[in-house]
Amino acid sequence: MRLIQPGLLKKLGDWFDGRLQLAQSLKETMEHRVPRETASWFYVFGSAALTVFGLQLVTGILLALVYVPSGAEAWNSLQVLNHQITLGWFIRALHGWGSNFMLAIVLIHMVQVFLFGAYKFPRELTWIIGVLLLLLTLGMAFTGQVLRFDQDAYWGLGIGASISSRIPVLGPWIVNLLLGGPIIAGATLSRFFALHVFVIPGSLLAFVSLHLLLVLKLGINEWPMPGRLVRRATYLKEYHELTQKDGVPFVPGAIGKDLVFSSLILLAIAACAVAFGPFGPSGQPDPTIIQTVPRPDYFFLWLYAVLSLLPPSMETPALLIGPAIVLVVLLALPFVSGEGEKSWRRRPIAVLTILLLAVALGTFTRLAGNAPWSPVMNAWSKDPIPAEYLSGRTAKERQGALVFQAKQCHNCHALGGIGGQRGPALDQVALQLTQDQLVRQVIQGGGNMPAYGKNLSPAETTALVAFLETLHPAGQVPARDASRAVQ
Amino acid sequence: MNSPDGVSRRGLLAKVGLAFNAAVGAILAVPMVRYLLSPSFGGGGAGNESWLSLGSLDQFPLGETRLATYRNPIVYPSDGETANIPCWVRRLDGEKFQVFAINCAHLGCPVRWFPQSGLFMCPCHGGVYYEDGSRASGPPERGLFEYIYKVEQGTLLIKAGKLPTTGSPSTGLTNISLPGKKPPCA
Numbered sequence: 001m002r003l004i005q006p007g008l009l010k011k012l013g014d015w016f017d018g019r020l021q022l023a024q025s026l027k028e029t030m031e032h033r034v035p036r037e038t039a040s041w042f043y044v045f046g047s048a049a050l051t052v053f054g055l056q057l058v059t060g061i062l063l064a065l066v067y068v069p070s071g072a073e074a075w076n077s078l079q080v081l082n083h084q085i086t087l088g089w090f091i092r093a094l095h096g097w098g099s100n101f102m103l104a105i106v107l108i109h110m111v112q113v114f115l116f117g118a119y120k121f122p123r124e125l126t127w128i129i130g131v132l133l134l135l136l137t138l139g140m141a142f143t144g145q146v147l148r149f150d151q152d153a154y155w156g157l158g159i160g161a162s163i164s165s166r167i168p169v170l171g172p173w174i175v176n177l178l179l180g181g182p183i184i185a186g187a188t189l190s191r192f193f194a195l196h197v198f199v200i201p202g203s204l205l206a207f208v209s210l211h212l213l214l215v216l217k218l219g220i221n222e223w224p225m226p227g228r229l230v231r232r233a234t235y236l237k238e239y240h241e242l243t244q245k246d247g248v249p250f251v252p253g254a255i256g257k258d259l260v261f262s263s264l265i266l267l268a269i270a271a272c273a274v275a276f277g278p279f280g281p282s283g284q285p286d287p288t289i290i291q292t293v294p295r296p297d298y299f300f301l302w303l304y305a306v307l308s309l310l311p312p313s314m315e316t317p318a319l320l321i322g323p324a325i326v327l328v329v330l331l332a333l334p335f336v337s338g339e340g341e342k343s344w345r346r347r348p349i350a351v352l353t354i355l356l357l358a359v360a361l362g363t364f365t366r367l368a369g370n371a372p373w374s375p376v377m378n379a380w381s382k383d384p385i386p387a388e389y390l391s392g393r394t395a396k397e398r399q400g401a402l403v404f405q406a407k408q409c410h411n412c413h414a415l416g417g418i419g420g421q422r423g424p425a426l427d428q429v430a431l432q433l434t435q436d437q438l439v440r441q442v443i444q445g446g447g448n449m450p451a452y453g454k455n456l457s458p459a460e461t462t463a464l465v466a467f468l469e470t471l472h473p474a475g476q477v478p479a480r481d482a483s484r485a486v487q
Numbered sequence: 488m489n490s491p492d493g494v495s496r497r498g499l500l501a502k503v504g505l506a507f508n509a510a511v512g513a514i515l516a517v518p519m520v521r522y523l524l525s526p527s528f529g530g531g532g533a534g535n536e537s538w539l540s541l542g543s544l545d546q547f548p549l550g551e552t553r554l555a556t557y558r559n560p561i562v563y564p565s566d567g568e569t570a571n572i573p574c575w576v577r578r579l580d581g582e583k584f585q586v587f588a589i590n591c592a593h594l595g596c597p598v599r600w601f602p603q604s605g606l607f608m609c610p611c612h613g614g615v616y617y618e619d620g621s622r623a624s625g626p627p628e629r630g631l632f633e634y635i636y637k638v639e640q641g642t643l644l645i646k647a648g649k650l651p652t653t654g655s656p657s658t659g660l661t662n663i664s665l666p667g668k669k670p671p672c673a
Contacts, residue, residue, distance in 0.1 A: 070565040070567070071565045071566050071567045071569050072564065072565050072566060072567025072568075073565075073567065154569065155595070155596050155597065155611070158590060158594070158595030158596065158650065159594040159595055159596070159611070161595065161650060161652055162590075162593070162594040162595040162652045162653055162654075163594065164652075164654075165652035165653055165654025166653055166654045167654065171652075171654035172652075172654060173527040173528070174527075175650070175652055175654070176526045176527040177524065177526055177527045179526070179650065180526050181526050181535075181561070182535035182536075182561070182648055182649040182650060183559055183569070183570075183572070183648070183649065183650045184569055184650060185559070185562075185563070185565075185566040185569045185570055186563050186564070186565030186566040186567065186569065187526070187563065187565070187566075188569075189565075190565065284568065285567075285568065285569055286568035286569070286571065287568075287569060287571060287572055287573060287589070287597070288554075288556045288568075288571045288572070288573045290554070290573060290589060290597040290598075290599055291599075292597065292610070293610040293611075294596055294610070294611055304611075304612075307594065307612055307626070308611075308612040308613060308626065310626070312626050312627070312628045313628070315626065315628075373612060373613040373625075374609075374610055374611065374612065374613045375608045375610070375613060375615070377599060377608065377610055380603075406603050407603055407604040408601050408603060408604040408606070408608075409604075411601075411608065422613050422625075445623070445624070448624045448625070449624060450604075450606055450615050450617065450623035450624050451617075451623070452604065454605060454617075454618075455603075455604055455605040455606075
């Protein structure tokens with residue numbers, strides 16, 4: 001015997017719709033006609049972003065059941081989630097990997113929309129709201145990193161405060177507003193919790209709804225054909241004709257690939273969560289533990305690299321004006337090029353811009369992975385000098401090698417490929433600098449090297465330079481002072 | 488019912504209602520905005536800072552630089568360990584000190600002291616400072632932030648309570664890269 005009689009379900013549905021009266025408009029929405037070619041694997045990223053957003057909402061609420069947004073207890077509650085609550089680690093991992101996937105998908109979606117000219121008339125507002133959604137997503141990423149209240153979060157907040165402090169006039173007030181007080185403390189975490197859990201998700205929901213409404217009202221961007229130009233006067237009519245002549249109902253004609261791709265993405269997030277586990281937390285947020293090497297999360301690594309590589313004098317202008325310029329360019333884009341060619345095949349500058357940005361972000365992210373600009377804080381006690389640089393050397397030269405280690409030279413200078421990369425590798429330094437130049441460089445510094453004059457005795461300097469003079473490939477003559485050769 | 492000039496009673500009431508709501512909204516907004524901005528304007532600034540002990544002088548050997556910690560003057564229960572702030576204390580001679588903030592003058596990461604080479608190094612973006620706190624190399628545009636200190640009854644006191652940042656080296660901190668003071672060997 002069937003539990004539910006066939007007619008019952010329909011009766012129940014009719015009862016609800018008799019009151020809600022939504023069925024007709026829902027049906028029309030689902031079956032609205034879209035251009036046939038938009039049922040494409042290129043058009044699946046927006047819906048995938050929405051799906052991951054849903055996952056973040058669900059896992060976020062689950063985490064909030066256990067997480068304690070208090071500076072004194074947040075870190076411990078993350079440990080409880082990781083180790084004590086059943087599957088707490090998995091929910092954390094889903095949320096963490098979900099955030100990485102969401103940012104990646106949002107960026108890919110944006111690139112696709114840009115290259116397919118979808119931001120042009122009449123979809124300018126859809127693009128602008130999309131830009132806001134990108135900012136909100138980045139805001140979620142940063143505030144989420146803070147809620148994982150560990151050493152990286154603590155010092156990351158310090159970096160955020162230092163950057164904000166450089167805003168002219170208002171800087172100091174903004175720092176206090178950001179931190180909720182004069183220092184990074186419990187109040188800071190509480191307000192980032194409010195941002196991450198109420199303010200930004202609320203705005204995201206509102207703007208995502210508007211974004212979707214606009215997609216429905218204005219229709220999905222048609223597949224761009226080279227030579228088919230957008231004109232304000234005729235576009236709406238042309239688009240309508242296209243959907244009538246060569247259109248399909250969105251459901252079921254175009255939604256299939258969206259559904260498949262969204263499922264695949266969810267599966268990929270789950271696979272990453274199982275395989276790699278949750279992110280952190282790293283050490284507890286105790287500022288007195290200074291043996292720490294703070295690093296930002298993956299999506300802010302490029303910024304970390306930029307902040308290290310910019311010349312000091314350019315830094316503040318770049319930090320304050322750079323984001324404003326990027327924002328203005330993004331917001332102005334649909335008004336500056338609201339008409340004309342949509343196809344990326346006829347928009348070489350658009351393609352080059354994307355390639356340039358991708359290469360730049362990729363390079364900076366990769367550089368930040370090994371951070372050659374940071375001294376390796378423990379190289380002097382961890383990384384040995386290669387044995388071949390020591391065998392057959394005089395006592396003085398070996399003493400110099402000891403000085404090299406003891407005075408932390410190794411933290412910034414690599415030998416045999418190990419050690420810091422802040423300064424140049426010294427494997428062949430004797431070919432480039434004469435004895436006098438070496439002495440001068442060590443004592444006076446220069447070229448971004450500190451002066452060691454006050455911290456080396458004459459004997460130590462002599463020994464160190466004697467060691468440095470042995471650093472050249474066998475068979476090659478070290479640099480010599482030509483004037484001395486004459487004497 | 489319309490009056491001769493076209494203003495209906497219902498229309499007028501709606502307008503009055505709207506204005507009433509706006510007025511009440513504005514009245515409520517004042518305390519809300521004040522609450523929101525209180526970290527910046529509600530008795531902030533110099534009021535956050537006070538004299539704090541770093542311990543007795545004999546903890547700081549002559550000519551050496553040691554890590555000291557203090558508890559922030561204003562502490563809430565939710566602060567936990569974040570209210571414990573470290574700083575570097577350099578004893579020059581007798582009662583002459585330099586007390587450096589832990590935060591790199593570039594972007595605030597914790598600098599570490601290497602007594603062997605007499606340098607402070609930052610693990611984040613590679614800022615390096617000499618033993619007197621002046622800039623040695625890397626991205627910082629200035630030397631380390633320095634706390635104002637005093638010695639009372641054999642105890643070292645500093646004025647602290649605020650995160651030092653480039654844009655607002657707080658009132659209790661002095662800028663040590665003053666013109667006229669040159670780094671060693673420059």
